[in-house]
Amino acid sequence: MAHGPAKGISRWLFTTNHKDIGTMYLWFSFAMFLMGGVFALVIRAELFEPGLQIVQPEFFNQMTTMHGLVMVFGAVMPAFVGLANWMVPMMIGAPDMALPRMNNWSFWILPFAFAMLASTLLMEGGAPNFGWTFYAPLSTTYAPPSVTFFIFAVHIMGASSIMGSINIIATILNMRAPGMTFMKMPLFVWTWLITAYLLIAVMPVLAGVVTMMLMDIHFGTSFFDAAGGGDPVLFQHVFWFFGHPEVYIMILPAFGVVSQIIPTFARKPLFGYASMVYATSSIAFLSFIVWAHHMFTVGMPVAGELFFMYATMLIAVPTGVKVFNWVTTMFKGSMTFETPMLFSLAFVVLFTIGGFSGLMLAIAPADFQYHDTYFVVAHFHYVLVPGAIFSITAAVYYWLPKWCGRMYDETMGKTHFWLAFLGLNLTFFPMHFVGLAGMPRRIPDYALQFADFNMIASVGAFLFGAAQILFLYNVIATIKKGKPATDEVWENPEGLEWTVASPAPYHTFTTPPQVK
Amino acid sequence: MSSEGSYYVPEQSKLPIFASLGLFLTVYGAANWLNGDDSGPTIFFFGGLVFAFVLWQWFSTVITENINGLNSTQLKKSYVWGMGWFIFSEVMFFAAFFGALFYIRTMALPWLGGEGDKGVTNEILWQGFEAQWPLMVTPDMAVNGDAAQVKGPAQSMSFSSVESIWTWLPFWNTVILLTSSVTVHFAHTALKNNARKGFVGWLGLTVFLGICFLILQVEEYVEAYQHMGLTLETGAYGTTFFMLTGFHGAHVTLGTFMLLVMFLRAALKGHFHHDDCFGFEAASWYWHFVDVVWVGLFIFVYILG
Numbered sequence: 001m002a003h004g005p006a007k008g009i010s011r012w013l014f015t016t017n018h019k020d021i022g023t024m025y026l027w028f029s030f031a032m033f034l035m036g037g038v039f040a041l042v043i044r045a046e047l048f049e050p051g052l053q054i055v056q057p058e059f060f061n062q063m064t065t066m067h068g069l070v071m072v073f074g075a076v077m078p079a080f081v082g083l084a085n086w087m088v089p090m091m092i093g094a095p096d097m098a099l100p101r102m103n104n105w106s107f108w109i110l111p112f113a114f115a116m117l118a119s120t121l122l123m124e125g126g127a128p129n130f131g132w133t134f135y136a137p138l139s140t141t142y143a144p145p146s147v148t149f150f151i152f153a154v155h156i157m158g159a160s161s162i163m164g165s166i167n168i169i170a171t172i173l174n175m176r177a178p179g180m181t182f183m184k185m186p187l188f189v190w191t192w193l194i195t196a197y198l199l200i201a202v203m204p205v206l207a208g209v210v211t212m213m214l215m216d217i218h219f220g221t222s223f224f225d226a227a228g229g230g231d232p233v234l235f236q237h238v239f240w241f242f243g244h245p246e247v248y249i250m251i252l253p254a255f256g257v258v259s260q261i262i263p264t265f266a267r268k269p270l271f272g273y274a275s276m277v278y279a280t281s282s283i284a285f286l287s288f289i290v291w292a293h294h295m296f297t298v299g300m301p302v303a304g305e306l307f308f309m310y311a312t313m314l315i316a317v318p319t320g321v322k323v324f325n326w327v328t329t330m331f332k333g334s335m336t337f338e339t340p341m342l343f344s345l346a347f348v349v350l351f352t353i354g355g356f357s358g359l360m361l362a363i364a365p366a367d368f369q370y371h372d373t374y375f376v377v378a379h380f381h382y383v384l385v386p387g388a389i390f391s392i393t394a395a396v397y398y399w400l401p402k403w404c405g406r407m408y409d410e411t412m413g414k415t416h417f418w419l420a421f422l423g424l425n426l427t428f429f430p431m432h433f434v435g436l437a438g439m440p441r442r443i444p445d446y447a448l449q450f451a452d453f454n455m456i457a458s459v460g461a462f463l464f465g466a467a468q469i470l471f472l473y474n475v476i477a478t479i480k481k482g483k484p485a486t487d488e489v490w491e492n493p494e495g496l497e498w499t500v501a502s503p504a505p506y507h508t509f510t511t512p513p514q515v516k
Numbered sequence: 517m518s519s520e521g522s523y524y525v526p527e528q529s530k531l532p533i534f535a536s537l538g539l540f541l542t543v544y545g546a547a548n549w550l551n552g553d554d555s556g557p558t559i560f561f562f563g564g565l566v567f568a569f570v571l572w573q574w575f576s577t578v579i580t581e582n583i584n585g586l587n588s589t590q591l592k593k594s595y596v597w598g599m600g601w602f603i604f605s606e607v608m609f610f611a612a613f614f615g616a617l618f619y620i621r622t623m624a625l626p627w628l629g630g631e632g633d634k635g636v637t638n639e640i641l642w643q644g645f646e647a648q649w650p651l652m653v654t655p656d657m658a659v660n661g662d663a664a665q666v667k668g669p670a671q672s673m674s675f676s677s678v679e680s681i682w683t684w685l686p687f688w689n690t691v692i693l694l695t696s697s698v699t700v701h702f703a704h705t706a707l708k709n710n711a712r713k714g715f716v717g718w719l720g721l722t723v724f725l726g727i728c729f730l731i732l733q734v735e736e737y738v739e740a741y742q743h744m745g746l747t748l749e750t751g752a753y754g755t756t757f758f759m760l761t762g763f764h765g766a767h768v769t770l771g772t773f774m775l776l777v778m779f780l781r782a783a784l785k786g787h788f789h790h791d792d793c794f795g796f797e798a799a800s801w802y803w804h805f806v807d808v809v810w811v812g813l814f815i816f817v818y819i820l821g
Contacts, residue, residue: 011528016529098591099594101532104533151547152546152547200604200608201608218550222749223755227666229751230620238612
């Protein structure tokens with residue numbers, strides 16, 4: 001335990017160190033982010049002009065499917081797990097994660113799972129083409145043979161998520177330094193505790209639903225087949241029972257990240273700490289009882305439509321509490337606008353836009369117009385890109401000096417921010433308009449009236465993609481030759497992670513600190 | 517253990533990456549097998565062997581560490597949390613299948629049978645289909661008769677179709693499994709009282725009851741397939757029946773195996789002490805969990821089935 005890192009590749013293959021594993025998660029996530037990004041650019045290139053130019057519709061469907069799957073399961077989720085690995089032990093004063101070997105297992109399953117998923121692109125019949133939500137019977141009766149590989153990939157990445165979450169929960173519940181009571185925990189730790197709970201609750205349900213698919217496809221069962229007394233709509237219920245908590249799994253840690261960053265750069269403690277904790281818990285609870293708002297048009301009884309509509313709208317209350325608290329934290333603060341702060345500010349503003357369009361979609365009768373249009377695409381990209389992706393980026397800029405002991409280039413960081421900010425708004429804002437005008441999602445061609453907005457969106461997407469290359473360069477340049485960072489890095493930041501040296505020693509808090 | 521820390525953080529380990537490899541080969545082989553590729557079974561079994569071997573190594577490493585006194589009270593608590601949350605994840609897995617059963621029975625079938633707003637499908641697609649449970653006549657049969665592709669079972673496992681509870685196999689399986697939960701608890705109590713003979717005896721009896729349950733379950737499946745025309749392919753009834761009882765059976769198999777390993781450790785190696793017996797306790801929690809799931813199955817699949 002007192003040892004430093006091992007030499008060569010074995011350091012990474014056999015490690016039990018939470019920092020090494022966190023690093024691997026983050027690099028893996030970035031690789032997946034680029035892969036999923038390339039798929040997205042294929043989509044945007046095809047949609048640059050109406051008509052079919054670059055790809056066939058069959059391949060277009062594979063791209064939308066793989067883009068969604070890779071971004072959700074390969075980019076966003078592992079990035080947050082990587083951040084949790086790096087930061088949670090340091091934030092609570094623990095020597096490492098509670099179960100270090102299982103921690104490495106959780107990570108190493110992922111490259112195998114995604115290699116298998118990506119290999120479906122080369123298989124006969126092509127990759128999965130039924131959308132990332134893989135609705136039956138598209139994903140059962142009418143699926144390409146590669147669906148079997150997709151199912152097993154989901155199974156093992158689910159196993160990885162469950163083990164990762166068990167580890168995080170055990171770490172937070174069992175490894176806090178003396179004096180680190182629950183209500184003293186940094187919000188990033190709180191949000192991850194709740195996220196891990198959500199993951200353990202819903203990843204098995206995802207495993208269940210893909211198992212039902214597997215049985216329907218290969219063993220003649222009738223889960224999703226009305227001829228045998230089943231129901232394709234059952235698929236949607238089980239999927240979204242997983243799927244809705246899943247979207248909060250991708251955003252709650254983001255709430256945690258910005259709740260760490262905003263107080264630092266506003267130079268004020270977080271406003272309403274306790275209400276943040278309760279709001280996060282409320283959101284987590286509500287996430288279990290709103291799933292069918294994804295299926296308003298499927299033909300549910302009116303009582304169901306109403307229940308899911310009102311329950312969904314309730315989520316705006318705790319979310320509003322959070323936005324209020326972030327804004328109030330900044331109120332009368334001595335603000336500076338370093339790169340992490342810029343990304344966090346953009347998070348607050350743009351995530352709120354995504355939240356409002358979510359409220360519009362929550363209104364069941366209105367959703368009948370929006371359903372399956374680009375308005376929905378605009379909505380969830382506004383919560384995922386400036387929500388999840390921006391917060392991850394902010395976290396990397398915020399803690400990178402602590403990780404590698406070197407300061408990133410602020411000018412390059414700000415350039416990255418403005419390019420990404422511009423790119424994402426150019427890409428996704430016009431989608432609101434084409435969506436409201438009736439452009440359907442997941443179609444490789446479109447009516448002429450949508451041409452201008454789509455061209456703008458495509459230009460924005462390539463700009464956003466290019467900005468990420470700058471990000472990559474900035475991170476590598478920081479690690480290689482950045483200026484040395486101080487131990488505190490920022491001005492009086494709050495938290496145990498800033499009490500250790502920069503770069504953080506290979507083992508931190510082997511003797512737990514006393515928290516006052 | 518290092519001098520400066522009290523929480524044991526293991527050195528580098530080859531176990532996780534080989535466990536990942538084994539797991540990957542197993543599912544990759546399974547997928548190839550299901551898709552009709554000849555290499556499938558070989559990859560599947562090779563991967564399974566790798567996986568099993570690594571897990572064996574992993575558990576023996578953990579046991580050795582504990583015997584060598586590396587595991588502090590705090591570390592042991594991590595294992596306790598780990599097992600507890602793992603069982604919770606299993607609960608949610610079963611919840612998905614119970615949810616499917618409830619949805620099909622209370623929503624999907626009545627609609628297919630023409631009830632309520634959604635009943636219009638009955639007039640358009642499934643004329644003549646009547647909702648019933650157990651579902652003996654599938655919508656396909658109601659419309660297509662003998663030409664139907666998805667046919668219902670000839671007989672169901674439901675309590676309503678049995679003459680006497682005393683000759684009803686699921687009843688005895690319930691008795692066996694509930695008893696086994698008690699015996700494993702007696703084993704635990706005996707261990708706590710340092711009564712080793714009682715501990716090993718009650719634990720052995722629990723394993724025996726687990727095996728009895730599994731034999732009867734196999735018997736029930738053979739009966740279903742050979743005499744009752746009840747298979748995985750017999751519509752929603754066969755689907756939910758076999759998937760729920762099948763996954764439960766798989767969990768009983770795993771639980772029995774875990775208890776068997778604990779039994780052998782206790783009987784042959786003298787493992788477990790009154791204040792240090794987490795491996796056994798974890799297995800027994802798992803056993804109580806499969807028992808609770810069975811009670812749910814007995815009520816919703818057999819009695820009300």
